[in-house]
Amino acid sequence: MKKSRGGDAAEEAALLERIRENDDPAAKEKLFERYQDLLHRFAHKYHSDRLPYEDAFQLAALGLTKALKRYDATRGVSFITFAYPTVEGELKKHYRDHLELIRIPRPLRDMRQRIHNESRLIWEREGREPDIRTLAERLQASEEDIVEALAAGQCSHVFSLDGTWRDGDDDAPLSLFIGSHDPAFEELEKEMVVERALRSLSPRHRKVMELRLKRGWTQTRIARELKVSQMHVSRLIREAVGMLREECSLCEEPA
Template sequence: MFADDPERADARPAPEAEQARPAGDGPAGFELDTDDAPELHEADAVGGADAEGEPEKPAEPWGPGGARTVAPQRHSAPDREAARALFVRLAQLSEGSPERVELRNQLVRMHIPLVEHLARRFRNRGEPLDDLTQVATIGLIKSVDRFDPERGVEFSTYATPTIVGEIKRHFRDKGWAVRVPRRLQELRLSLTTATSELSQRHGRSPTVHELAEHLGISEEEVLEGLESANAYSTLSLDVPDTDDESPAVADTLGAEDDALEGVEYRESLKPLLAQLPQREQRILVLRFFRNMTQSQIAAEVGISQMHVSRLLARTLAQLREKLLIEE
């Protein structure tokens, strides 16, 4: 009877399987967090209004062959209101209470995505990403312990400087093999960034003058920063030079020791000095051990300055000749 009446036919309810799910509902037992989802650009909007203000048709949820398809979900930021409520409750609990410990751990877990995001900003700087994530987590824990929800500041805004500072402190204290001043560490980072930018811009390595002009510092400071970069990583002197069978680097390094050479000369001169007459020995002591002038020696010994000069020249020539003979 109703089949012949179009109005009644349109009024018939659709089968339950064909009814559209209300907008914003997720799978059964799962609620989508939309309060803190990132804003979408117009090109990324789904289910929004079209140019004429009419709502777009929902995407067909059925794939080829009638298979159900589910769009992948993004990781959303922690629910700000829920996090704030947890912080308020955390502040009300006494230190060491089991509930406080559980709330603290829950807040740390909620903000792990922030930790991972900030740690990735410092990757490719010579430290493993896992280590940076652990260091950043320490900063997150400190932020959770110090955060005051009554100040009206978002936790992510408060925690970011603390987490970044913890990572930078790690690079400053642990990343350098040789301790250098903080000013030089920061200068090295600035030079690394400037070198990369100028290399891409000019298609070649920048000069010292270009780096100084780009950073607004003197060329001497640039050279000091480049030299300090050598302290970031070092090589052990006990490492083989080329392969395992090669001598260590320390075995190939050396320099002349003037003091050791002086010891050899003194030991060789001792028997030769003992063979000299008493007056010549005294003149040598006054000249080379007491640093007296020839005139002072002449007055001390009771001879002329010219005679002192001749005695010194003759004695030194004899000693030099005998040393050469012994060698």
């Protein structure tokens, strides 16, 4: 037998019919029992230090109640498809009206509301999320206006550093994810400058300096490797250091 996300499709249809015809309280209670998992998922997604879990759950339940009142089975859209954006819209509306700490200009707020309403209609009628072009055509606005309004919505929320972020199986404080100055970056930058300067040397000078700087070889060992005298290696190093100083002024003469 075909199953819906809320359970058996035929039984759900019967419950919805009882609610539509008689506003049957028992049918409503049974339907809400079917969608407890959905309500909890929304509550988990939207609860925060400013919106307790219980309040988020109640807002989700309010959205489900509104969806029940407006649902029309003759449109050929399943109840879950119709209800999902309505429930989420109720939570987003609460955030927008009561919990936004960053106020955005009124025209952008109005456009966001129009986008929300049109997106909900498209979802209810067609069972899909509209793209930017579709919204621009339906609302007779430019795609840039749509993008700007959506971006403004993303920027209107702030997060407390006392809040948490799920890191694997554990909840970690957001403050742990704040970056700090890393001295290694400064050393890396110096190494990159020196590397560029080394490439400006002749092959023989570069070979000597790479063995001295990167491998830490002594002049005696370099001399054996290149089959030259230690005095010759010392002279090559002095010449190379002079060239490097002209290039980057960062390298000191090796000890």
